[in-house]
Amino acid sequence: MATRLPDPSLTGPPAGRAGEPAAPERDSADPTAAVGDPVAAADDPAGLVPHPAPGVERVIVPRWIQAVLLPLALLGLYALARASGPVVPIIVIAAVIALILNPLVKRFSRRMPRGLAIAAAYLSVLVLFAVIAVIIFNPVAGEINHFANNVPALTKKANRELNAIQTWLDHRGIKVHLRRQGQTALDTLQKQVLKQSNSIVSFSKSVLTTLFTLSIDGLLTLVLSIYLLVYARPIGELVRRVMPPGSGTAADDFPLLVQRALTGYVRGQLLFTLIMGASVAAVMWLFGTLGIFPDGARFALFFGAFYGLMEFVPYVGPIIGAIPPLAVALFSDPLSALWVLIVFIVLQQLEGHLVAPQVFRISLRINPILVIVALLVGDQLWGIAGALVALPVATVIRQTALYLRDHLALEPWARLPPAPPR
Secondary structure, three states: OOOOEHHHHHOOOOOOOOOOOOOOOOOOOOOOOOOOOOOHHHHHOOOOOOOOOOOOOEEEEEHHHHHHHHHHHHHHHHHHHHHOHHHHHHHHHHHHHHHHHHHHHHHHOOOOOHHHHHHHHHHHHHHEEEHHHHHHHHHHHHHHHHHHHHHHHHHHHHHHHHHHHHHHHHOOOOOOOOHHHHHHHHHHHHHHHHHOOOHHHHHHHHHHHHHHHHHHHHHHHHHHHHHHHHHHHHHOOOHHOOOOOOOOHHHHOHHHHHHHHHHHHOOOOOOHHHHHHHHHHHHHHHHHHHHHOHHHHHHHHHHHHHHHHHOOOOOOOHHOOOOOHHHHHHHHHHHHHHHHHHHHOOOOOOOEEEEEEHHHHOOOOOOHHHHHHHHHHHHHHHHHHHHHHHHHHHHHHHHHHHHHHEEEOOOOOOOOOOOOOO
16 A cells, blocks of 8 residues: 655755754755745746645555556556446546536535536526527528528529520530530439438438437436536545545645636637637628628628637637638639638638647646647547547646646665676
8 A cells, every 4th residue: 555654845954953063955956845946946847846735745656556556457447448438438528517517506506505506507508508509590590591582583593694604605616515414414313312212211310310329428418417516525525535635725635626727728718719709700890891701791790609619629620610601702702702711721820820829828738749649539539529528638637647746756666786897
């Protein structure tokens, strides 16, 4: 078992006896320099040296645990994760949701019982998503209705243009029958649809099965996250007993540190989404006002809200967020579409090189290489859902590693004496 020994960095240099000089002070380059020492902090800018809180005993991990139990524990966790299959992402996503909502539940708990506070927190989130949905889909629904009402007029216009092109080709002796080719294409499409009807039915069944499975998984995730919030206090006490003890203050309490780290991530993600969404909305409105993209001013709020929402999806989110304005601009004027494409390329370059590094450097405090690795691993394990929770999980893992670094010490291995010279 691990034993607790006083941290030598906390005891300081021993006082000298009467008539004897005091022991020399510790070298500032010593990794066990006292906490809060400005010299030690200057020598450790990367934060690699443990800095436990004053009055906390470091837990010494014996050599036999390092050599036997730790490798076996890692292999056991890996085997359990593989055997659990789809259960692991449900647990992880539910835990992330509970950790994100827990500060809101605490705020509501000051004025109402915890059960009502949990219900109020979920209701607040649902209302927020409903408002976002209204902002995004209300103008889209209106335009779809407008487009449906104008389909006959658009069809007549397309036929007139097709006839004009066909007449121009006939006058110049170019034997290309666009109308005949169009009818042939429609007939071929109809035959293929009839031929592939069985495949369409099978695909529909597969889609329905997938939607049903996702609905069940979503319901289980929601219920599990609610139970995690209900039993948050007992779970916190259990985690405190399992982890090395802290100093008893809020600044050295592991559950609170994890909660603060995840809250910082959420704050950074919301700030990043707000900045990018507002930037897109402002640029689209400006283009519409200047006449470069006439529909930009009318749909500026929709374009900005949709782009900001897509920022939650790693990698492909910015690309998906740029599709609606590009599609609208392409149908109105190809030159407008070119300007919109240039704007989104510039915005994404600013996002990747300026906005995202600054925001997430402050909120996550994780090396960008580790951020990319976390996203790749999450996507490889659980797809889009894994990529969505990759950064919150990486934040929790980072905070856990920092806490263990400050409260654990590995027992050094015995060194062999140097070989005698020949």
